[in-house]
Amino acid sequence: xxxxxxxxxxxxxxxxxxxxxxxxxxxxxxxxxxxxxxxxxxxxxxxxxxxxxxxxxxxxxxxxxxxxxxxxxxxxxxxxxxxxxxxxxxxxxxxxxxxxxxxxxxxxxxxxxxxxxxxxxxxxxxxxxxxxxxxxxxxxxxxxxxxxxxxxxxxxxxxxxxxxxxxxxxxxxxxxxxxxxxxxxxxxxxxxxxxxxxxxxxxxxxxxxxxxxxxxxxxxxxxxxxxxxxxxxxxxxxxxxxxxxxxxxxxxxxxxxxxxxxxxxxxxxxxxxxxxxxxxxxxxxxxxxxxxxxxxxxxxxxxxxxxxxxxxxxxxxxxxxxxxxxxxxxxxxxxxxxxxxxxxxxxxxxxxxxxxxxxxxxxxxxxxxxxxxxxxxxxxxxxxxxxxxxxxxxxxxxxxxxxxxxxxxxxxxxxxxxxxxxxxxxxxxxxxxxxxxxxxxxxxxxxxxxxxxxxxxxxxxxxxxxxxxxxxxxxxxxxxxx
Numbered sequence: 001x002x003x004x005x006x007x008x009x010x011x012x013x014x015x016x017x018x019x020x021x022x023x024x025x026x027x028x029x030x031x032x033x034x035x036x037x038x039x040x041x042x043x044x045x046x047x048x049x050x051x052x053x054x055x056x057x058x059x060x061x062x063x064x065x066x067x068x069x070x071x072x073x074x075x076x077x078x079x080x081x082x083x084x085x086x087x088x089x090x091x092x093x094x095x096x097x098x099x100x101x102x103x104x105x106x107x108x109x110x111x112x113x114x115x116x117x118x119x120x121x122x123x124x125x126x127x128x129x130x131x132x133x134x135x136x137x138x139x140x141x142x143x144x145x146x147x148x149x150x151x152x153x154x155x156x157x158x159x160x161x162x163x164x165x166x167x168x169x170x171x172x173x174x175x176x177x178x179x180x181x182x183x184x185x186x187x188x189x190x191x192x193x194x195x196x197x198x199x200x201x202x203x204x205x206x207x208x209x210x211x212x213x214x215x216x217x218x219x220x221x222x223x224x225x226x227x228x229x230x231x232x233x234x235x236x237x238x239x240x241x242x243x244x245x246x247x248x249x250x251x252x253x254x255x256x257x258x259x260x261x262x263x264x265x266x267x268x269x270x271x272x273x274x275x276x277x278x279x280x281x282x283x284x285x286x287x288x289x290x291x292x293x294x295x296x297x298x299x300x301x302x303x304x305x306x307x308x309x310x311x312x313x314x315x316x317x318x319x320x321x322x323x324x325x326x327x328x329x330x331x332x333x334x335x336x337x338x339x340x341x342x343x344x345x346x347x348x349x350x351x352x353x354x355x356x357x358x359x360x361x362x363x364x365x366x367x368x369x370x371x372x373x374x375x376x377x378x379x380x381x382x383x384x385x386x387x388x389x390x391x392x393x394x395x396x397x398x399x400x401x402x403x404x405x406x407x408x409x410x411x412x413x414x415x416x417x418x419x420x421x422x423x424x425x426x427x428x429x430x431x432x433x434x435x436x437x438x439x440x441x442x443x444x445x446x447x448x449x450x451x452x453x454x455x456x457x458x459x460x461x462x463x464x465x466x467x468x469x470x471x472x473x474x475x476x477x478x479x480x481x482x
Contacts, residue, residue, distance in 0.1 A: 012371040014364070019048065019058030021072050028064035028071040032234070035062055036218045037226040041353070045077055045383055055367045056081055061100055061381055063215035063234045068101040073356070073381035079415050080368045082355070082387035085380060086421050086431065091357035093432055094118040099356045100379065103212040106240035109251065109277040115286070125429040127278055130268045132427065132435050134261055138185055143329060145189070146181055146443055150450045153177040161476050170460070170471035171296050175202045178291035181443075182283040187257035195253040202292075204246035205284045210466075211238045212285075219466055247280075254280055287436055290351055291443070293468035298345045298444055300469050301400050303460045309402050312337060314452040314479070321453065332445045340405040342444040343416050343423065347388045348400050350418040351468070355382040368392050388417055456480055 021027050035044045049055055055078040064071040076082050084090060095102045097115040105112055114131070117124040153173050160168025179202045183192040192201045210217070214233045221229055240247075255262070255276050265275030302309065316337045324331035332338070356379060363374040374380065389397040393415050394404070405413060416423040419440070421433030434440070459475035 012366055012369065015054075015370045015372060017056070017058055017074065017372050017374075018052035018054050019075075021058055021060055025065050028060040028068075031060040031071075032062045032064045033226075033230065036230070037223070041383075042385070045075065045386060048075075049077060054370065055386070056365065056370075056372050063101055066235055067215050067237055068099075070379070071100050073100065073379045074365075074372075074374055076365065076367075076380060076382045077386040078367050079387050079390035079393045081365050082382045082384070082417060083422065084363070084365050085355045085357045085382045086425075086433070088119045088431055090360055090363055091380060092118045092120065092360050093357050094121070096356040096358065096379070098212070099216060099354060099381070101215060101237070104237065104240050107208065107212055107243065107247070108281055109273065111274050111277045113278050113281040115281065119430060119432065126269060127275075128427075128435055129429045130265055130270060130275070131278070131282055132429070133268075134186070134264060135436060135439060137264075141185060141189075142439060142442060143327065143446065145184055146446055147327065147450060149177050149181050149184075150447065154451070154454055157473055158476060161473055166474065167461075168473040170299060170473050171292070171465070174295045175206075175288075175292040178202075178288050178295070179205065181291075182287045183254075183257070186261050186279060186283055187254065188260050190257045192253065192257075195257055196249050197253045200246075201250070201253070202288070204243075204250055205288055208243045208247055208250070209285055209289050211240075211243050214238055217466060220464065250280055250284070251276060254283070282435070286434065290440065293351050294345075294440065294444065295447060296469050296471045297349050297351065298342065298447065299460070299471050300462050301345050301348065302341065302448070303458065303462075303471075305400065305402060307457045309341075310452070310457040312402075313341065313448060314456055317449050317452045318479075321449070327446070327449055327453075329442065332442065332449065335445065335449070336406045337403065338445050338448050339441075340409065341402050341448065342441060343405045343413060344400060344402060345444070346418040346423075347394075347404075347416045348398075350384045350388055352418060352420070353384050355384060355420060356380065384417060388415065390415070452479075454479055 022030060035041060039047060048057055048059060055076070057075055059073060059075050060071040061073045062071070076085065095112070095116050102116065114124060114127040117127070156173050157168040157170065180192060183201065184190065193199055197204065215237065217233075219229060258276070258279060261279065262272050262275055266272055302313075316335050320331050320334050321327055324334065359374050359376050359378050359380065361376050364371050365374050365380070366372075391397045394412065403409070413423040419427070419434040419437040421427070421431060421437070425431070425433060427433040427435045427437050456477045456479055458473060458477065461472040461474055463470050
C-alpha cells in the first residue's frame, strides 16, 4: 500500500499509532467523561501524551454515542503534525466543521453553508469567493465604522464604572458592539435595533449558536450535575425548531437590510436565499461568535500583564498616531508591539480550539520525533492550544510574552494557527482559512489603539465562562496624555 508523507526529508522512524478507542459504545463514553468532567480538556490530552510518549495517538472525541456514529479520531497535538489539517490536497473537510457530528441543516435554512463544504465542492469557491470580494469592497468602512462603535462601547463602560455598582460587564457590552459592527458592515450601515430584531439580535444569535454546539461543550455546572448534563446534552441533538422563531427574525432582518450585498450575491451566481443563510452564518456564527470571545480574551491577557505593558502600549500608540496624523490601516501597521500582543493572544489562547479533517488518501503524518500511517477516510483531529504552545517551537510556551513577535520574532508567525491556517498564509477559494482573517487581526489592533488613546490603565475581574472568559471592569484611568 502506498502512503504519501507530509515531509519526505525528515527520515523519521515509522511507528505504529499508539492509543486506543476502547470497547464499542463504552470506550467513547469513558473518554467523553474524562474529557469533560474527570480530567478536563487539557489534562485529557496531556495525560495521554505522557502515557503513550507521543503527541500523535488514537482516541475518541465528543459527542460520541448517540449523536456521533463514529467518534474515533487520530489526535495531532504538536506544531509539526498540525499543519496537515490545512493541506487540502491530502485532507477533506466535508461536514467536519463541528467535528465528529454535524448539526441539522435546519439551523441554516436547509443549506450546507460554506463552513461545511469541502474545497472540491463547486459551491465552496462560489460562496467563499463572493464573501472575500464582499469584504474587499467594504475595506474602507472597517476603521471608521469600528471606531464609532468602540466609542459608544467605551462610553458605556465608563458609565458602569462610575455608577453605583462601580463595575461594567465587558462581555455584554462587546457582544452588542460585535453584533452592531457585523450587521452594519454587511447591511448598508443600518442600525440593527431599527429592524425587527430590536435590541435582541445578540441574544438570538447566542441561542442559535449554543444550540448547535451543546453536544461538544459543557455548561460548567457543579460536579453533582455532571452526569445529568451529559445525558441532556449528548443523548440526542437539539432540534432546530427550538430556535426557529428567532432565526426567522434574523433571516428577515438580514434579508431586508443587506440589500446591496444580496444583489451582489445574485450577480455572482448565488441564490439569494442561500446567500442570506450563508451571510447569517458568517456574520453571526463565525464573526460575531468569534469577536464576542476574542475581545474579552485579549483584554484578559493585556490586563494580566499590568501597568508596565499598558504604559508601553500607550506610548507606542500615541506616538504613532501623533506622527501619522490619525488612526488608519497604515498607522496600525507601524505599531510592532500592538501587533505582537494581538498575535501572542491568538497563540496562547486560540478562540477556535479544534480542527478536524478526513484523510483523502493513505498518508504518513509526522510529529517532531516519529512518523505514523493514516489510512484514507480516517478522521484527523487537532487540539490547537497544544500546537500553538508547542515547547519545541516556543520558549516559555505557556507564558504570555508581549514582545514575542517583534523583530526576529516575526519568523514564528507561521506557527500562529488560529484562522484554520498559518498566520503567514492568506485565505482563498482554494483553502478553508477564515475569509475574515485579516479583518479580525485589524479589529483587535484597532481595539487596543482606541482603548489606550482614551485610557492609561485599568483593573478588572475575570472568571471562566461556558466559552472563553467573563470580564468585569472595575477601574479605568483616563489618559494622562494623547
